Amino acid sequence: MNGGLLVAGTTSDAGKSVVTAGICRWLVRQGVKVAPFKAQNMSLNSFVTREGAEIGRAQAMQAQACRVEPTAHMNPVLLKPGGERSSQVVLLGRPVGEMSARGYHGGRQARLLGTVLDSLAELRTTYDAVICEGAGSPAEINLRRTDIVNMGIARGAGLPVLVVGDIDRGGVFASFFGTVALLAPEDQALVAGFLVNKFRGDVSLLEPGLEMLHGLTGRRTYGVLPFQHGLGIDEEDGMGVPPRERSRAWGSVSLRGTVRESVVAPPVGEDVLRVAVCAVPLMSNFTDVDALAAEPGVVVRFVDRPEELSDADLVIVPGTRGTVRALEWLRERGLADAIVRRVAEERPVLGICGGFQLLGEHIEDEVESRAGQVDGLGLLPVRVRFAREKTLTRPVGEALGQHVEGYEIHHGVAEVAGGEPFLDGCRVGRTWGTHWHGSLESDGFRRAFLREVAAAAGRRFVPAPDTSFAALREEQLDRLGDLIEHHADTDALWRLIESGAPQGLPFIPPGAPA
Numbered sequence: 353m354n355g356g357l358l359v360a361g362t363t364s365d366a367g368k369s370v371v372t373a374g375i376c377r378w379l380v381r382q383g384v385k386v387a388p389f390k391a392q393n394m395s396l397n398s399f400v401t402r403e404g405a406e407i408g409r410a411q412a413m414q415a416q417a418c419r420v421e422p423t424a425h426m427n428p429v430l431l432k433p434g435g436e437r438s439s440q441v442v443l444l445g446r447p448v449g450e451m452s453a454r455g456y457h458g459g460r461q462a463r464l465l466g467t468v469l470d471s472l473a474e475l476r477t478t479y480d481a482v483i484c485e486g487a488g489s490p491a492e493i494n495l496r497r498t499d500i501v502n503m504g505i506a507r508g509a510g511l512p513v514l515v516v517g518d519i520d521r522g523g524v525f526a527s528f529f530g531t532v533a534l535l536a537p538e539d540q541a542l543v544a545g546f547l548v549n550k551f552r553g554d555v556s557l558l559e560p561g562l563e564m565l566h567g568l569t570g571r572r573t574y575g576v577l578p579f580q581h582g583l584g585i586d587e588e589d590g591m592g593v594p595p596r597e598r599s600r601a602w603g604s605v606s607l608r609g610t611v612r613e614s615v616v617a618p619p620v621g622e623d624v625l626r627v628a629v630c631a632v633p634l635m636s637n638f639t640d641v642d643a644l645a646a647e648p649g650v651v652v653r654f655v656d657r658p659e660e661l662s663d664a665d666l667v668i669v670p671g672t673r674g675t676v677r678a679l680e681w682l683r684e685r686g687l688a689d690a691i692v693r694r695v696a697e698e699r700p701v702l703g704i705c706g707g708f709q710l711l712g713e714h715i716e717d718e719v720e721s722r723a724g725q726v727d728g729l730g731l732l733p734v735r736v737r738f739a740r741e742k743t744l745t746r747p748v749g750e751a752l753g754q755h756v757e758g759y760e761i762h763h764g765v766a767e768v769a770g771g772e773p774f775l776d777g778c779r780v781g782r783t784w785g786t787h788w789h790g791s792l793e794s795d796g797f798r799r800a801f802l803r804e805v806a807a808a809a810g811r812r813f814v815p816a817p818d819t820s821f822a823a824l825r826e827e828q829l830d831r832l833g834d835l836i837e838h839h840a841d842t843d844a845l846w847r848l849i850e851s852g853a854p855q856g857l858p859f860i861p862p863g864a865p866a
Contacts, residue, residue: 405445
């Protein structure tokens with residue numbers, strides 16, 4: 353078998369990542385050796401593979417759904433926004449420069465088609481099937497000429513296309529029809545059919561519409577997935593989401609939101625523990641706090657006002673693609689002063705990656721912001737210099753008497769000049785700082801850290817002795833596999849993956865503009 357499929361969507365956030373992960377987990381349970389693939393991802397939520405390559409976290413989690421190690425070939429192009437109009441381009445796991453959206457879509461993107469097709473071909477020589485995820489909508493007619501992630505990759509590799517639509521948003525029939533009708537004839541020939549996502553109610557009431565859609569397009573619907581709370585994986589972040597809405601938007605695409613929406617056991621101790629995460633601009637790897645929210649009795653929220661820190665037992669300053677910009681934002685909003693007061697009162701604060709850097713004394717940045725010499729908050733004895741070479745590692749160590757694993761993604765090089773050692777960073781009193789993302793996913797370390805926070809906060813909180821974050825992830829991926837197995841036509845889906853798009857699919861006018 354040398355099968356493949358592109359999962360496209362009528363819109364962004366239609367459920368492509370979740371459906372891709374679900375199909376991957378369903379296939380691997382059938383004994384198929386399968387891999388995920390996304391030609392181009394735009395996200396600040398990234399991961400480091402064992403060979404030191406940076407890829408989107410969604411593809412890392414999809415690889416986990418496949419029960420394989422993630423590699424750079426699974427996400428050959430990653431765009432990391434640095435502002436409204438520019439992004440860092442990461443090619444095959446390594447940064448190759450900054451580029452404006454106009455420059456990227458104006459020519460650079462089209463030149464990368466060969467690279468992404470080579471990566472896909474490499475995966476297809478190793479795996480029985482490759483399940484590809486598109487981006488946004490394949491009917492973005494203004495971008496089709498340079499497209500390398502939707503119909504560009506489908507046509508280049510001869511992949512059948514399954515279009516996912518979120519019916520919970522409304523207008524799903526028009527979205528399905530319009531998506532096909534705005535594609536060129538050669539692209540339409542690869543669109544095999546549709547998958548309805550997030551349906552509430554009686555499917556029999558939807559069936560007449562699906563039959564009419566089949567009559568209008570000549571394309572079948574491969575399944576109707578019911579709306580279920582708490583389904584999701586580590587997806588792309590909510591770039592462009594207003595700060596006051598970020599907690600809701602980000603909660604819908606990470607395991608943190610999944611756990612909060614699920615039935616969670618009551619606290620083991622008498623108290624809950626409240627964690628406030630500063631919603632800094634260009635926040636990266638917000639999934640660092642997912643493991644905290646998985647703990648019974650831990651309440652996690654994202655905040656952007658100083659008064660929201662007052663009742664928090666722990667404040668986290670997370671990673672960011674713009675350390676200096678985040679520092680300015682904290683000062684402008686009064687959050688910086690609130691954090692300084694907390695530290696003076698010996699109340700717990702944790703800085704991760706960029707958050708760790710801005711807690712230090714001094715930042716020298718000629719790379720990311722090009723701001724030069726900038727004073728940090730002065731809460732940790734750390735001086736940071738930004739290097740052009742990015743650190744991409746998967747460190748392993750020990751802290752608080754526990755084994756810890758993590759990953760590092762940063763340009764800032766920290767010189768620690770005091771305090772007690774804490775992973776790669778330091779702690780002073782009840783203020784901790786580290787570059788390590790993902791450290792809180794190490795169960796023993798997380799429990800030890802929460803016990804220290806609870807003691808400092810005077811809370812009678814006790815970490816649950818049996819919470820396994822890895823097991824929660826596996827349970828989540830199995831739920832996605834179950835969703836496909838129980839609510840999609842898996843026989844038809846198998847034929848599509850194995851044999852490609854059906855022959856003779858009709859053309860739906862008007863097609864793409866010339």
